């Protein structure tokens with residue numbers, strides 16, 4: 001355990017006191033179990049490359065039936081540090097003994113506005129009904145419970161994991177023994193959404209360390225995002241997310257709208273490109289281009305690289321409009337929007353629904369502007 005009572009009955013957290021002070025108290029038998037009041041001794045520490053902690057000398061503590069693993073202790077310590085960083089104004093305590101429900105939360109967060117969050121780090125197997133009992137007890141006590149699973153259980157197909165997934169929509173696995181502590185987020189995706197994710201991942205947002213697969217119970221398989229604990233964000237309501245995952249989900253929703261749109265929409269496109277294309281590029285190049293396209297989507301097809309089509313020979317008015325568009329693009333190139341960059345931006349636009357034709361339009365126009373020197 002990471003918390004003991006000191007000589008005056010004050011809570012003493014292992015990592016938060018000078019080692020020499022703790023050693024002295026330990027030798028003087030002045031550290032006590034907060035639960036059974038038995039004498040505790042100091043164990044582990046940096047010299048032994050293990051988590052510094054307190055342990056009963058012998059005999060079982062009625063409150064802890066099994067030997068606590070290094071992984072579990074380390075996990076509680078890194079989770080508390082992360083939660084303190086996430087909630088600087090809240091009180092974050094380790095091994096908090098809660099009268100209601102009658103149990104010890106691994107880490108407990110108490111917000112100034114009264115919201116409370118219990119974080120449980122589960123490294124050992126857990127029966128489904130035991131998980132349900134604890135989850136319901138927290139809910140009845142109006143405490144949000146967040147379950148984080150030891151990475152040692154990542155490949156176990158356990159009913160309690162499935163229950164956590166169903167209640168929160170997300171599985172969080174933690175390996176606190178790595179430095180920095182690593183996290184895997186796993187959640188289910190339909191086959192269709194999975195394909196869209198994979199298409200998204202081939203675009204500019206390749207930074208996401210994403211793999212498919214990973215059991216998510218009867219929901220089948222999902223995606224797993226590998227990241228560090230420090231990158232995770234948590235809301236006061238206990239909802240955990242990763243900024244890249246949130247950005248991806250947002251883009252997926254927009255992409256879905258674009259796929260089933262009747263026509264190309266400026267604002268929808270701007271919203272989709274918000275994170276990957278500069279505001280300048282959107283305002284000064286893409287929006288005017290999209291307006292020109294919408295006013296006459298067939299212009300470049302009729303122009304057909306200056307050859308016209310069999311049904312429609314080239315009109316002088318069309319030739320002049322294309323020439324003006326090319327002059328405009330060359331002007332933009334001198335303003336810092338070179339054609340190569342325009343091609344890259346065109347590739348950022350999803351090739352779906354009515355947007356596919358707009359992508360071809362941009363590519364064709366850039367080709368014309370480059371050849372009309």
Ligand SMILES: [Zn+2]
Pocket residue numbers: 033034035036037038056061062063
């Ligand atoms: Zn005890």
